[in-house]
Amino acid sequence: MRRLAAFAGSFSLGVFLAQYVLRGGWILAGAGLALALGFLSKLLPWEWRRRGVILCAALALGLGWSWLYARQVQRPAQEMAGRRSDFTATLCGYAEETDFGARAEVRVEGVPGKAVLYAGEELLDLAPGQTVAGQARFNDAARVRDEDITAFTSKGVFLLAYARGNLETGEGTRNSPRWLPARMGRAMRERIQVLFPGDAAGFLTAVLTGDRGGISEKAYTALAEAGLNHILAVSGMHCGFLMALAGFLLQSRKLQALLGIPLLAFYAVLTGGSPSVLRACVMLSLPLLAILARRESDGPTSLLAALFLILLANPFAAVSVSLQLSFAAMAGILWLTPRLRKGLVGEKKRGKTWGRLFRFLALAFSTSMGAMVFTVPLTAYYFGALVLIAPLSSALCLWAAAWAFSFGLLSVFVSFFYPPLGALLALPARLAAEYILLTAGLLSRIPCHAVYTANPYLKYWIVYAYCLFAAAYLARRTGRRKYVLASALAALTLALTLRLGAARYGSDLDALVLDVGQGQSVVLASEGTFALVDCGSANSWKDPGAAAARQLAAMGCERLDYLLLTHYDKDHVSGVTGLLDRLDVDTLLLPEGEDDAGPQEAVLSAAGAHGAAVRFITAEERLDFGRGTLTVYPPVGDAGDNERGLSVLASAGENDLLITGDMDAATEKKLLETFDLPDIEALVAGHHGSKYATSQALLDAVRPETACISVGSNSYGHPTEETLLRLARQGCGIYRTDLHGTIHLSWNQEESHG
Template identity: 60%
Template sequence: MRKLAVYAGAFSLGIFLAQYLLPPDWLLPGALVCLGLGWAAFLLPWEVRRRCVAACAALALALGWNWLYIRQVQKPLEVLAGMEGPAVMTLCGYAEKTDYGARAVVRLEGVPLGKAVFYGDWPLLELEPGQTVSAVARFQSAGRIRDTDVTSFTSKGVFLLAYGRGEAVYGSGTSSSPRWWPVRLGRAMAEKIQELYPDSSAGFLTAILTGDKTGLPEGDGIALSEAGLYHVMAVSGMHCGFLLTLAAGLTGKRRRFTAILVLPLLVFYALLTGGSPSVVRACVMLAFLLAAPLFCRDSDPPTALAAALFLILLANPFAAASVSLQLSFAAMAGLLWLTPKLMRALAGERDGFFRLLAASFSATMGALVFTTPLTAWYFGRLVLVSPLSNLLSLWAAGLGFMLGLLSAAAGFFCAPLGMAVALAPRALVWYILRAAHLMADIPHHALYYTNPYLKYWLIFVYVLFALACVLRPKGRRKYAAAALLAVLTLAVTVKLGQRRCQADLDVFVLDVGQGQCVLLASEGRFALVDCGSGNSWLSAGDMAADYLSSLGCKRLDYLILTHYDQDHVSGVAALTERMGVQTLLAPDVSDSAGLREAVLSAAEASGASVEFPGELRSIALGGAALAVYPPVGEGGDNDEGLSVLASAGELDLLVTGDMDRATERKLLAAYDLPDIEVLVAGHHGSRYSTSEELLEALRPETVCVSVGNNSYGHPAEEALERLARQGCTVFRTDLHGTIHLSLNREK
């Protein structure tokens, strides 16, 4: 078994090197070099020869396999990027809604390997897996979207995006093949849950049973995330363990019969939930665990873990960049290595309830220690209440999963019986969500890496405990001292983060992609001008809430919306759910996209008072002052918006939203604007905004462009040239990230 672990581990290492470090042109030469090293390893002593030969052979296979996969799977799809033409596509699953229609994972006719995502119209939602759609499509690479390699698509074997053009023919083909049975059963189960659970518990149970989180209310999702419980809904090894526990309970202690029943059931469940790396990892490890006694072998969890990673990366080397895979394997490594050590240290020879608590705490901490650096990198948060919330809720999640599955199964045969069984899961879901909301309401329940000092604290803590582990003498006191020092330094870190805003007016132009979100802070008072992003992978509301929380803000004083475009208001719901708003100021105009009502509903639900300025509105913000100008244009959403002038003494910043040059002239004519120091470029640097007239009248010294990946050509060369002629210093969020400016009045 250990030989397999060496080979699988070396193969996995080679794939990670190929994905993260080595250029594609180096893969084949690298494989040949590894083969040469493998032959040279035959000169080593027998004790180490076998392992070295196996490791070199595995590395050579990994690099060669990655090269072959790119050549045979990725490139045949990416060669279509930039083209437009007819295509016949077979759905690999059910379509899901988007803001402008629907999308589905498909396979292109004539390209047998690799997948694409097709963006089409609403009829796509009525198709079943296995059916086809014929359409003219414009193709785009799924591997180069944000000027960097994209992992969310390529890690799932998707290398092409197809955008429908014109009329499409939907519904040919068949969905009756056994290949599609797991996906169809997953949809049928989700529909049955909706029947049995008429309240909000349906979204939670659908998520933990099938992996579909689209029905979960946004407020519940935010609470689970803030409490460190969102992993409960990400179908993973934990859920496979619940399934195994349920099967073992139904079959009794007959190990052979349990193995024969559970092995195909795990494969079917993995297909039903979409085959995420975390589920595949769990299925392979449980298969090793169940099959080992059948072949009179001892189970070896590290070997099973390495073998699972080998199989996943063999199927798709790009899965190495999957966040789900990295978190799942890191958590499992912590459970295998650190959890037993913590358990022995905490429980010793004790039994009973204390041992149960120690086991739960040890498992949670073992997983957290290995996953915290990854969650910091990918999600930018450190959830301090996670051990407590997991201790309170995981047992309920397990029971809820098993009873929810039983209620859905019973509901297919007898609806009244299914509804009766559903009473217990409904109560358990209520308990979990209530616990999550309570945990999320605790002050400092989570910390955010928008506090730049927090990452240094995290590195310090890992180094601190590593030193405690290797230094003598042995004993618990040094770990207790390290823990106390970690807590004290964390308190200092939090205070330092809150004291970053010491200027008369601090301005943060947040990097929210193609959108706008400008945070203003002065003497403990906070205002936010716009909160939206046009890039679906970014949540402007969460980002703004993270910054506000790290600065010590518990409730936002003012939220000012220049207008109702998606890239200026998409984050309002998430922001108000997490932070709450004292006063919302917005234009009293209708919007073509119908976002006004959603924004006002979210604001009112948070207890905000809503104002529609019809004339100049002056606001005191700590040591600064805000002037909110009413709409001066007409004829469109962009030109009927608010403008904001923030001033600290003689220093001024102006935000004009998306108004064009004609409306800028009207603003200059209607109000006596001062010379300003900072301008947030209009309409993300559009050629039609930030006109010569505005620049000559206001003479800004610094211009911030809030912009991200887009197809509009923002910022336009014409706009950048105007700024250069004016002698402005230009900062761009797509190049410089979040921009922090401090304005101090002269003493």
């Protein structure tokens, strides 16, 4: 078994090197070097010779397989990118609704791998196995406009197809047993909607089928902030629940082993086959096979074998965040959890009742901490957060997750045959789901429940904490005292880190133009008073609400004084609901919108649900703001959402920052004619650098020294060369969020710097 672990681990290392380090011909060069080292390993002593050959051969195989897969599967798809041509495709699952129609995963005839087809709502009426034919424009799924992404390729999708004109549909193989898991998954989702109300239905749909589309943004935010969103992502935990339920019902290890493997395979397909599910299925199947073969199972070997099989099927899965988090968590559980549990429980005997409770809590805590050991750097890097309350939330809620899964699955299954009994079994699952959601909501409101890498010092603290506990582990002294001391030092230095992070924003006026992609969100702070101007992004992979809330939390903001929205375009307001779910807001300052049934209504509804006061700006208003002031100018344009927006001037002494939203040159002229604007130090360029905004007339009037452009991946050509040239001729220092990330400017009464 250990040889298999060595081979699988070395193969996986080769794949990761090919994805993250080596490119093109260098991959084959690396494979050749690995083979050469394999031959040289024959010179080693006998006990090392075989290991060297296995490790080097597997490393070369991983590199070579990555190169071959990219050449044979990805390259043909890339060669179609940029073309418009006829196609015929087979649906691999049910379509999902989008803002502009629907999309579905398909297999295009003559093209390896999968594609995502974007078309009209007619896709929603089709079933897996049916065919569609027509014309489409194809794009590379590894690159959307000017950004390299991995969300598609890590799932085996290498083409994006945008339908042009009407599509012809056919029956294809829709009645094939191959699509039974997909049909059953849809039937389960429909049944869950009948059995459960509101967020309980969305929660159980996610837990049982992997579809998180039905859970509200508020509930998902609470779960994420409490460190419980992993419950929604079908993973090894859910597969463990499934096998525990099967073991309880079958009462036979051999029968469980015989039926468990096909059951796990079916469940993996039903829930979409994410890397975390596949990992769990392989890891759980190997012990079942060991039972049938009467052999011992081995956790590390099972883990690495699962990784090998997933990467063999698709080397691009190595860059999947889900895969990395799943395997890192499992590695920590296998390595650290038993040690932690033994250290907590010890050899002392306790009373029967309290002993069971203590052992349960010790197991929950050690499992949570074991999983966190290797996942903390990943979550900090990918999501910018470290949820400190996660061990407590896991201890409080994991038992309820098992309860919700088990009774939820039973109720759905039974309801197909006898609905009254299914409804009765649904009651415990509903109570468990509502308990988890309530607990997550309460825990997510606790101050300092999480810390965020928007604090630049936090990454150094994470490195320090790992070194601290590593030193405690390696120290010769035995016992728990060294870990207690390490924990105390870690807590003390974390508190210092948070204070230092907040102290960075102690100027008379701080302004941060956040990197939210193609959108805008500007944080303003002065002497403990905070405002946010806009909160939105047009890029679906960005979460502007979370970005703003985390930045504000890193600055020590516990309550936002003002949220100002220049206008109601998606790229300026899409994150408002998420922000309100995470942070209390005193007052919203808004322009009157032309379409009350549109985004304005959604903003007003969210504000009402969270108790935020709302004021519509119809005349110039000057607001006290720490050591400075905020001047809010009402709309001056004639028509159009962009032109009927607010403008904001943040001032501290002689230093000023102007934000004009998306207004064009004509409206900028009216703003100058209507109000007396001062010379300013900084300007947030209008409309993300559009050539129709940030006019020469505005620049001549306010004479900014610094220009910040909030921009991301877009199809409009923002920022345009015309705008960049105008700013350069004006002598502005130009900063762009797509190139420089979040831009921080700060001013004191007599000085300014960025």
